[in-house]
Amino acid sequence: MSEFSLHCFVESGNAYKAALMLELCGCDWSPVLVPFFAGATRTPEWRDSVNEMGEAPVLEHKGADGMVRLTQSGVILDYLAGLTGQFGPADEQERREILRWILFDNHKFTSYYATLRFLYGLQKTGETPVTEWLRGRARAAYGIVDKHLAASDFLVGGRPTIADLSLAGYAYYSEPTGIDRAAEFPAVEAWAARIAALPGWKPPAALMPAQA
Amino acid sequence: MSEFSLHCFVESGNAYKAALMLELCGCDWSPVLVPFFAGATRTPEWRDSVNEMGEAPVLEHKGADGMVRLTQSGVILDYLAGLTGQFGPADEQERREILRWILFDNHKFTSYYATLRFLYGLQKTGETPVTEWLRGRARAAYGIVDKHLAASDFLVGGRPTIADLSLAGYAYYSEPTGIDRAAEFPAVEAWAARIAALPGWKPPAALMPAQA
Structure with a gap:
Protein backbone atom coordinates (compact mmCIF):
# COMPACT_ATOMS: atom_id res chain seq x y z
CA MET A 1 0.00 0.00 0.00
CA PHE A 87 8.53 23.70 -3.19
CA GLY A 88 8.32 25.34 0.24
CA PRO A 89 9.42 28.73 1.55
CA ALA A 90 13.04 29.60 2.34
CA ASP A 91 12.12 31.88 5.25
CA GLU A 92 9.21 33.45 7.12
CA GLN A 93 8.80 36.29 4.64
CA GLU A 94 8.48 33.78 1.79
CA ARG A 95 6.13 31.65 3.86
CA ARG A 96 3.77 34.60 4.23
CA GLU A 97 4.09 35.51 0.56
CA ILE A 98 3.27 31.95 -0.50
CA LEU A 99 0.29 31.91 1.85
CA ARG A 100 -0.83 35.24 0.40
CA TRP A 101 -0.95 33.85 -3.14
CA ILE A 102 -2.61 30.62 -2.04
CA LEU A 103 -5.33 32.66 -0.31
CA PHE A 104 -5.78 34.84 -3.40
CA ASP A 105 -6.02 31.65 -5.43
CA ASN A 106 -8.73 30.21 -3.20
CA HIS A 107 -10.64 33.47 -2.98
CA LYS A 108 -10.44 34.65 -6.58
CA PHE A 109 -8.07 33.01 -9.05
CA THR A 110 -9.02 29.35 -8.95
CA SER A 111 -12.38 30.08 -7.39
CA TYR A 112 -14.04 32.10 -10.13
CA TYR A 113 -12.31 30.35 -13.02
CA ALA A 114 -13.00 26.81 -11.80
CA THR A 115 -16.64 27.62 -11.14
CA LEU A 116 -16.98 29.18 -14.59
CA ARG A 117 -15.38 26.12 -16.17
CA PHE A 118 -17.64 23.81 -14.14
CA LEU A 119 -20.84 25.57 -15.26
CA TYR A 120 -19.88 26.58 -18.79
CA GLY A 121 -17.43 23.83 -19.72
CA LEU A 122 -18.67 20.75 -17.85
CA GLN A 123 -22.35 21.27 -17.00
CA LYS A 124 -22.73 23.14 -20.29
CA THR A 125 -25.25 25.64 -18.98
CA GLY A 126 -24.58 27.86 -21.98
CA GLU A 127 -24.06 31.56 -21.44
CA THR A 128 -26.07 32.86 -18.46
CA PRO A 129 -25.87 35.97 -16.27
CA VAL A 130 -23.91 33.84 -13.80
CA THR A 131 -21.31 32.64 -16.33
CA GLU A 132 -20.93 36.20 -17.63
CA TRP A 133 -20.42 37.48 -14.11
CA LEU A 134 -17.97 34.72 -13.20
CA ARG A 135 -15.98 35.37 -16.38
CA GLY A 136 -15.62 39.04 -15.47
CA ARG A 137 -14.38 38.12 -12.01
CA ALA A 138 -12.04 35.46 -13.39
CA ARG A 139 -10.59 37.90 -15.91
CA ALA A 140 -9.90 40.44 -13.15
CA ALA A 141 -8.04 37.82 -11.10
CA TYR A 142 -6.14 36.57 -14.15
CA GLY A 143 -5.13 40.13 -14.98
CA ILE A 144 -3.53 40.55 -11.55
CA VAL A 145 -1.60 37.30 -11.86
CA ASP A 146 -0.62 38.04 -15.47
CA LYS A 147 0.89 41.37 -14.45
CA HIS A 148 2.82 39.71 -11.63
CA LEU A 149 4.13 36.93 -13.88
CA ALA A 150 5.16 39.37 -16.60
CA ALA A 151 7.84 40.52 -14.15
CA SER A 152 8.96 37.18 -12.66
CA ASP A 153 9.09 33.58 -13.83
CA PHE A 154 7.27 32.21 -10.81
CA LEU A 155 5.00 33.72 -8.16
CA VAL A 156 7.37 33.84 -5.19
CA GLY A 157 11.14 33.87 -4.89
CA GLY A 158 11.95 33.35 -8.56
CA ARG A 159 11.53 29.57 -8.37
CA PRO A 160 8.56 27.20 -8.41
CA THR A 161 6.80 26.88 -5.04
CA ILE A 162 3.52 25.51 -3.76
CA ALA A 163 2.01 28.91 -4.62
CA ASP A 164 2.56 28.10 -8.32
CA LEU A 165 1.23 24.57 -7.90
CA SER A 166 -1.91 25.99 -6.29
CA LEU A 167 -2.62 28.56 -8.98
CA ALA A 168 -1.78 26.07 -11.75
CA GLY A 169 -4.53 23.68 -10.65
CA TYR A 170 -6.82 24.48 -13.58
CA ALA A 171 -4.12 25.42 -16.09
CA TYR A 172 -4.14 22.15 -18.04
CA TYR A 173 -7.81 21.49 -18.77
CA SER A 174 -9.29 22.14 -22.17
CA GLU A 175 -13.02 22.65 -21.53
CA PRO A 176 -14.22 25.98 -22.94
CA THR A 177 -14.61 28.91 -20.55
CA GLY A 178 -14.93 31.77 -23.00
CA ILE A 179 -11.47 32.99 -21.98
CA ASP A 180 -8.61 32.72 -24.46
CA ARG A 181 -5.69 32.42 -22.07
CA ALA A 182 -2.93 32.56 -24.68
CA ALA A 183 -4.29 35.74 -26.22
CA GLU A 184 -5.56 37.53 -23.13
CA PHE A 185 -3.01 36.50 -20.50
CA PRO A 186 0.28 35.70 -22.23
CA ALA A 187 2.35 35.79 -19.03
CA VAL A 188 0.05 33.21 -17.41
CA GLU A 189 0.32 31.12 -20.57
CA ALA A 190 4.13 31.23 -20.48
CA TRP A 191 4.20 30.42 -16.77
CA ALA A 192 1.92 27.40 -17.28
CA ALA A 193 4.40 26.18 -19.91
CA ARG A 194 7.30 26.66 -17.46
CA ILE A 195 5.52 24.54 -14.86
CA ALA A 196 4.71 21.90 -17.46
CA ALA A 197 8.46 21.75 -18.21
CA LEU A 198 9.39 20.81 -14.62
CA PRO A 199 10.98 17.34 -14.33
CA MET B 1 2.59 57.07 15.58
CA PHE B 87 -5.60 33.25 19.03
CA GLY B 88 -3.00 31.03 17.36
CA PRO B 89 -2.57 27.26 17.21
CA ALA B 90 -1.25 25.17 20.10
CA ASP B 91 0.51 22.68 17.82
CA GLU B 92 1.03 21.69 14.19
CA GLN B 93 -2.21 19.77 13.93
CA GLU B 94 -4.13 22.83 15.10
CA ARG B 95 -2.14 25.06 12.77
CA ARG B 96 -3.27 22.96 9.82
CA GLU B 97 -6.85 22.86 11.07
CA ILE B 98 -6.92 26.66 11.46
CA LEU B 99 -5.46 27.07 7.96
CA ARG B 100 -8.09 24.67 6.64
CA TRP B 101 -10.95 26.79 7.96
CA ILE B 102 -9.34 30.04 6.83
CA LEU B 103 -9.02 28.60 3.31
CA PHE B 104 -12.64 27.43 3.37
CA ASP B 105 -13.59 30.92 4.53
CA ASN B 106 -11.74 32.58 1.66
CA HIS B 107 -13.00 30.11 -0.91
CA LYS B 108 -16.63 29.78 0.13
CA PHE B 109 -17.85 31.12 3.46
CA THR B 110 -16.84 34.77 3.40
CA SER B 111 -16.43 34.77 -0.36
CA TYR B 112 -19.98 34.05 -1.49
CA TYR B 113 -21.69 35.79 1.42
CA ALA B 114 -19.65 38.99 1.21
CA THR B 115 -20.15 39.22 -2.53
CA LEU B 116 -23.89 38.67 -2.12
CA ARG B 117 -24.02 41.36 0.56
CA PHE B 118 -22.00 43.73 -1.64
CA LEU B 119 -24.33 43.35 -4.63
CA TYR B 120 -27.67 42.93 -2.87
CA GLY B 121 -27.08 44.92 0.31
CA LEU B 122 -24.71 47.72 -0.72
CA GLN B 123 -24.97 48.16 -4.48
CA LYS B 124 -28.66 47.31 -4.22
CA THR B 125 -28.82 45.48 -7.53
CA GLY B 126 -32.09 43.93 -6.48
CA GLU B 127 -32.62 40.22 -7.03
CA THR B 128 -30.77 38.96 -10.10
CA PRO B 129 -29.66 35.53 -11.32
CA VAL B 130 -26.25 36.33 -9.82
CA THR B 131 -27.58 37.21 -6.34
CA GLU B 132 -29.79 34.11 -6.40
CA TRP B 133 -26.83 31.97 -7.33
CA LEU B 134 -24.55 33.54 -4.73
CA ARG B 135 -27.20 33.05 -2.04
CA GLY B 136 -27.41 29.35 -2.84
CA ARG B 137 -23.65 29.02 -2.58
CA ALA B 138 -23.52 31.08 0.62
CA ARG B 139 -26.26 28.95 2.20
CA ALA B 140 -24.33 25.75 1.37
CA ALA B 141 -21.21 27.13 3.05
CA TYR B 142 -23.17 28.41 6.04
CA GLY B 143 -24.79 25.00 6.42
CA ILE B 144 -21.39 23.33 6.70
CA VAL B 145 -20.21 25.80 9.33
CA ASP B 146 -23.51 25.64 11.20
CA LYS B 147 -23.25 21.88 11.50
CA HIS B 148 -19.67 22.16 12.77
CA LEU B 149 -20.58 24.83 15.32
CA ALA B 150 -23.59 22.88 16.57
CA ALA B 151 -21.05 20.44 18.00
CA SER B 152 -18.39 22.83 19.31
CA ASP B 153 -18.32 26.40 20.64
CA PHE B 154 -15.54 27.53 18.32
CA LEU B 155 -14.12 26.23 15.06
CA VAL B 156 -10.85 24.72 16.28
CA GLY B 157 -9.68 23.47 19.67
CA GLY B 158 -12.71 24.54 21.66
CA ARG B 159 -11.47 28.11 22.09
CA PRO B 160 -11.48 31.23 19.90
CA THR B 161 -8.71 31.29 17.29
CA ILE B 162 -7.90 33.27 14.18
CA ALA B 163 -10.10 30.79 12.29
CA ASP B 164 -13.10 32.21 14.15
CA LEU B 165 -11.95 35.79 13.60
CA SER B 166 -11.66 35.07 9.88
CA LEU B 167 -15.10 33.54 9.47
CA ALA B 168 -16.68 36.21 11.69
CA GLY B 169 -15.60 39.01 9.36
CA TYR B 170 -19.08 39.65 8.00
CA ALA B 171 -21.05 38.53 11.07
CA TYR B 172 -21.84 42.01 12.41
CA TYR B 173 -23.19 43.90 9.41
CA SER B 174 -26.88 44.55 8.97
CA GLU B 175 -27.33 45.06 5.22
CA PRO B 176 -29.95 42.69 3.79
CA THR B 177 -28.74 39.55 2.01
CA GLY B 178 -31.96 37.56 1.83
CA ILE B 179 -30.56 35.14 4.42
CA ASP B 180 -32.08 35.08 7.90
CA ARG B 181 -29.08 33.90 9.89
CA ALA B 182 -30.85 33.52 13.23
CA ALA B 183 -33.60 31.35 11.73
CA GLU B 184 -31.59 29.39 9.18
CA PHE B 185 -28.26 28.95 10.94
CA PRO B 186 -28.81 29.06 14.71
CA ALA B 187 -25.40 27.61 15.58
CA VAL B 188 -23.66 30.33 13.53
CA GLU B 189 -25.86 32.91 15.26
CA ALA B 190 -24.91 31.62 18.73
CA TRP B 191 -21.21 31.50 17.80
CA ALA B 192 -21.31 35.10 16.55
CA ALA B 193 -22.74 36.06 19.94
CA ARG B 194 -19.95 34.17 21.73
CA ILE B 195 -17.33 36.07 19.75
CA ALA B 196 -19.12 39.37 20.46
CA ALA B 197 -18.86 38.52 24.17
CA LEU B 198 -15.04 38.29 24.09
CA PRO B 199 -13.34 40.93 26.26
Missing part, protein backbone atom coordinates in the same frame (compact mmCIF):
# COMPACT_ATOMS: atom_id res chain seq x y z
CA SER A 2 1.25 3.47 -0.82
CA GLU A 3 2.38 5.91 1.84
CA PHE A 4 -0.10 8.50 0.54
CA SER A 5 -3.64 8.04 -0.76
CA LEU A 6 -5.26 10.93 -2.58
CA HIS A 7 -9.05 10.93 -2.91
CA CYS A 8 -9.54 12.68 -6.23
CA PHE A 9 -11.08 12.67 -9.70
CA VAL A 10 -9.56 13.78 -12.94
CA GLU A 11 -11.87 16.75 -13.52
CA SER A 12 -10.90 18.37 -10.22
CA GLY A 13 -8.14 20.92 -10.57
CA ASN A 14 -8.14 21.33 -6.81
CA ALA A 15 -7.26 17.64 -6.55
CA TYR A 16 -4.70 18.07 -9.33
CA LYS A 17 -2.83 20.60 -7.20
CA ALA A 18 -2.19 17.85 -4.64
CA ALA A 19 -1.59 15.11 -7.22
CA LEU A 20 0.98 17.20 -9.08
CA MET A 21 2.79 18.05 -5.84
CA LEU A 22 2.93 14.36 -4.83
CA GLU A 23 4.25 13.43 -8.27
CA LEU A 24 6.84 16.22 -8.55
CA CYS A 25 8.13 15.38 -5.06
CA GLY A 26 8.52 11.71 -5.96
CA CYS A 27 6.17 10.57 -3.21
CA ASP A 28 4.89 7.01 -2.97
CA TRP A 29 1.21 7.73 -3.63
CA SER A 30 -1.95 6.28 -5.14
CA PRO A 31 -5.12 7.98 -6.32
CA VAL A 32 -8.49 6.81 -5.00
CA LEU A 33 -11.46 7.72 -7.21
CA VAL A 34 -14.11 9.98 -5.70
CA PRO A 35 -17.31 9.49 -7.79
CA PHE A 36 -18.06 13.19 -7.51
CA PHE A 37 -20.60 13.43 -10.28
CA ALA A 38 -22.55 10.55 -8.72
CA GLY A 39 -22.82 12.67 -5.58
CA ALA A 40 -20.13 10.97 -3.47
CA THR A 41 -19.11 14.13 -1.60
CA ARG A 42 -22.68 15.00 -0.75
CA THR A 43 -23.51 11.76 1.08
CA PRO A 44 -23.83 11.73 4.89
CA GLU A 45 -21.06 9.09 5.01
CA TRP A 46 -18.60 11.38 3.23
CA ARG A 47 -19.59 14.43 5.25
CA ASP A 48 -19.55 12.64 8.59
CA SER A 49 -16.47 10.50 8.26
CA VAL A 50 -14.24 11.84 5.46
CA ASN A 51 -14.71 15.57 4.95
CA GLU A 52 -17.40 17.69 6.59
CA MET A 53 -16.63 20.39 4.00
CA GLY A 54 -17.95 18.05 1.32
CA GLU A 55 -14.99 18.53 -0.98
CA ALA A 56 -12.19 16.70 -2.71
CA PRO A 57 -9.23 16.37 -2.51
CA VAL A 58 -8.61 14.47 0.70
CA LEU A 59 -5.09 13.24 1.42
CA GLU A 60 -4.40 10.32 3.74
CA HIS A 61 -0.85 9.82 4.93
CA LYS A 62 0.27 6.76 6.80
CA GLY A 63 3.15 8.27 8.75
CA ALA A 64 5.20 7.26 11.76
CA ASP A 65 2.59 8.65 14.17
CA GLY A 66 -0.38 6.97 12.53
CA MET A 67 -2.83 8.19 9.92
CA VAL A 68 -3.07 11.88 9.08
CA ARG A 69 -6.08 12.95 7.02
CA LEU A 70 -6.00 16.37 5.40
CA THR A 71 -8.43 18.40 3.34
CA GLN A 72 -8.14 21.74 1.50
CA SER A 73 -5.54 21.75 -1.24
CA GLY A 74 -3.67 24.62 0.44
CA VAL A 75 -3.26 22.61 3.63
CA ILE A 76 -2.13 19.55 1.67
CA LEU A 77 0.46 21.58 -0.28
CA ASP A 78 1.78 23.15 2.93
CA TYR A 79 1.98 19.74 4.63
CA LEU A 80 3.80 18.09 1.74
CA ALA A 81 6.25 21.00 1.39
CA GLY A 82 7.12 20.64 5.07
CA LEU A 83 7.46 16.88 4.84
CA THR A 84 9.48 16.65 1.63
CA GLY A 85 11.45 19.89 1.86
CA GLN A 86 10.40 20.71 -1.72
CA GLY A 200 8.26 14.78 -13.65
CA TRP A 201 5.33 17.02 -14.60
CA LYS A 202 2.26 15.18 -15.85
CA PRO A 203 -1.18 16.41 -16.93
CA PRO A 204 -4.32 15.66 -14.85
CA ALA A 205 -5.36 12.65 -16.93
CA ALA A 206 -2.02 10.94 -16.30
CA LEU A 207 -2.33 11.28 -12.54
CA MET A 208 -5.97 10.87 -11.57
CA PRO A 209 -8.74 8.40 -12.41
CA ALA A 210 -11.76 9.16 -14.56
CA GLN A 211 -15.34 8.44 -13.56
CA ALA A 212 -17.52 5.83 -15.21
CA SER B 2 1.08 53.66 16.21
CA GLU B 3 3.04 50.44 15.85
CA PHE B 4 0.44 49.11 13.39
CA SER B 5 -1.46 50.94 10.65
CA LEU B 6 -4.41 49.17 9.05
CA HIS B 7 -5.62 50.43 5.67
CA CYS B 8 -9.32 49.72 5.87
CA PHE B 9 -12.89 51.00 5.55
CA VAL B 10 -15.86 50.24 7.73
CA GLU B 11 -17.86 48.34 5.10
CA SER B 12 -15.08 45.78 4.58
CA GLY B 13 -15.54 42.66 6.66
CA ASN B 14 -12.21 41.42 5.38
CA ALA B 15 -10.62 44.50 6.94
CA TYR B 16 -12.69 43.95 10.08
CA LYS B 17 -11.06 40.54 10.54
CA ALA B 18 -7.70 42.31 10.97
CA ALA B 19 -9.11 45.24 12.95
CA LEU B 20 -10.83 42.95 15.43
CA MET B 21 -7.68 40.87 15.87
CA LEU B 22 -5.58 43.99 16.53
CA GLU B 23 -8.13 45.23 19.05
CA LEU B 24 -8.65 41.92 20.88
CA CYS B 25 -4.86 41.50 21.16
CA GLY B 26 -4.48 44.99 22.64
CA CYS B 27 -2.15 46.12 19.87
CA ASP B 28 -1.13 49.76 19.42
CA TRP B 29 -2.84 50.37 16.09
CA SER B 30 -4.54 53.03 13.99
CA PRO B 31 -6.92 52.70 11.06
CA VAL B 32 -6.15 54.52 7.79
CA LEU B 33 -9.15 55.11 5.54
CA VAL B 34 -9.11 53.49 2.10
CA PRO B 35 -11.64 55.40 -0.06
CA PHE B 36 -12.72 52.14 -1.67
CA PHE B 37 -15.96 53.35 -3.21
CA ALA B 38 -14.10 56.25 -4.82
CA GLY B 39 -11.93 53.64 -6.55
CA ALA B 40 -8.81 53.90 -4.36
CA THR B 41 -7.81 50.24 -4.73
CA ARG B 42 -8.17 50.35 -8.50
CA THR B 43 -5.68 53.17 -9.11
CA PRO B 44 -2.25 52.43 -10.60
CA GLU B 45 -0.67 53.96 -7.48
CA TRP B 46 -2.40 51.51 -5.16
CA ARG B 47 -1.71 48.55 -7.43
CA ASP B 48 1.91 49.43 -8.04
CA SER B 49 3.00 50.53 -4.60
CA VAL B 50 0.56 49.26 -1.98
CA ASN B 51 -1.17 46.06 -3.09
CA GLU B 52 -0.97 44.57 -6.55
CA MET B 53 -3.99 42.42 -5.66
CA GLY B 54 -6.07 45.60 -5.49
CA GLU B 55 -7.61 44.77 -2.14
CA ALA B 56 -7.95 46.00 1.41
CA PRO B 57 -6.97 45.35 4.14
CA VAL B 58 -3.28 46.19 4.13
CA LEU B 59 -1.39 46.07 7.42
CA GLU B 60 1.82 48.02 7.99
CA HIS B 61 3.92 47.11 11.00
CA LYS B 62 6.86 49.15 12.14
CA GLY B 63 8.85 46.43 13.82
CA ALA B 64 12.43 46.01 14.99
CA ASP B 65 13.59 45.00 11.50
CA GLY B 66 11.89 47.85 9.67
CA MET B 67 8.53 48.08 7.98
CA VAL B 68 6.56 44.95 7.17
CA ARG B 69 3.61 45.36 4.82
CA LEU B 70 1.08 42.55 4.62
CA THR B 71 -2.02 41.90 2.55
CA GLN B 72 -4.68 39.15 2.65
CA SER B 73 -6.58 38.96 5.91
CA GLY B 74 -5.47 35.35 6.44
CA VAL B 75 -1.81 36.36 6.26
CA ILE B 76 -2.41 39.27 8.63
CA LEU B 77 -4.19 37.05 11.17
CA ASP B 78 -1.41 34.46 11.00
CA TYR B 79 1.25 37.16 11.44
CA LEU B 80 -0.46 38.78 14.42
CA ALA B 81 -1.10 35.42 16.11
CA GLY B 82 2.60 34.65 15.84
CA LEU B 83 3.64 38.07 17.07
CA THR B 84 1.22 38.37 20.00
CA GLY B 85 0.91 34.74 21.01
CA GLN B 86 -2.88 35.11 20.97
CA GLY B 200 -12.57 43.99 24.15
CA TRP B 201 -14.83 43.02 21.22
CA LYS B 202 -16.14 45.97 19.20
CA PRO B 203 -18.33 46.12 16.09
CA PRO B 204 -16.93 47.31 12.73
CA ALA B 205 -18.16 50.90 13.11
CA ALA B 206 -16.27 51.30 16.39
CA LEU B 207 -12.97 50.22 14.83
CA MET B 208 -12.84 51.49 11.25
CA PRO B 209 -13.51 54.82 9.54
CA ALA B 210 -16.45 55.56 7.27
CA GLN B 211 -16.18 57.08 3.80
CA ALA B 212 -17.42 60.52 2.89
